[in-house]
Amino acid sequence: MQSPHPALAPLEFLIGTWRGRGRGGYPTIEPFEYIEQATYTPGPGKPFIAYYQKTRRSGGNGEPLHSEAGYIRPVGSGGAELVISQPTGVVEVHTGQVADGRIDFRTSLVGAAPTAVDVSRVYRSIQVTAETMKYRLGMEAVGQPLQVHLEAELTRLAGS
């Protein structure tokens, strides 16, 4: 495998396949627990990381819940940009700061297809310590104020 582009060094802590569990909630829905797999793959000789994740309900019939795909790229000194698309018809553009295995992304734009749910603001914070990734996602949507929607803890698969 080609080694990651040198400009990816500040984001290298993300690279791998991650699995774990999370929980979600929002004032308009029942709380739920989920199982997640996420991959962060360096672009082929290019300075970006391709990101893909999918989740299933924890317990019951393990039905598929969410998925999303996007790209992260380093910008400037300690900065990063994240773009994401979702099968719900939502796209997000974020700018973030990277320091000590942590990235804090704030929405610069949320877009929605005409029939998609109205999401107006999102933040995504990712913290990697050794082989553990914790993230928190907050959302302002459907008339509710900005608040935590998802929290999860994932473990990097060995060799990934």
Add this chain to the structure above:
Amino acid sequence: MQSPHPALAPLEFLIGTWRGRGRGGYPTIEPFEYIEQATYTPGPGKPFIAYYQKTRRSGGNGEPLHSEAGYIRPVGSGGAELVISQPTGVVEVHTGQVADGRIDFRTSLVGAAPTAVDVSRVYRSIQVTAETMKYRLGMEAVGQPLQVHLEAELTRLAGS
């Protein structure tokens, strides 16, 4: 493999892995030829298709060029919505009409991360006849009027 969600029937002609060649141009760049692989995969029991593609330069060292990821979902009667994210820091939201193996997508929104190239409008037309997919992508960007940027012809891989 789970069969596609029944609501995907109008979009089923997209499903598969496609390979072929295309050419690109724009007033601000040298014309180029490329090799592409694109996959359209039905969501697991859900009414969407996950889309992923990547291209390499045709000839020379075959360097990686572009990639993008997104989702297509059927809406209403004969309609579809498409969301895409790109490692260049661009997201697109499209609405389209589906008829006779053809989809014409028009931009409802193009978003760009702060350091991304300025793209203001995109159209994407896809035509599938038997095992051949032709597409054309037009773009209004960097001050240039809306015009064809990419044209390609792909073939569905057997069994995909």
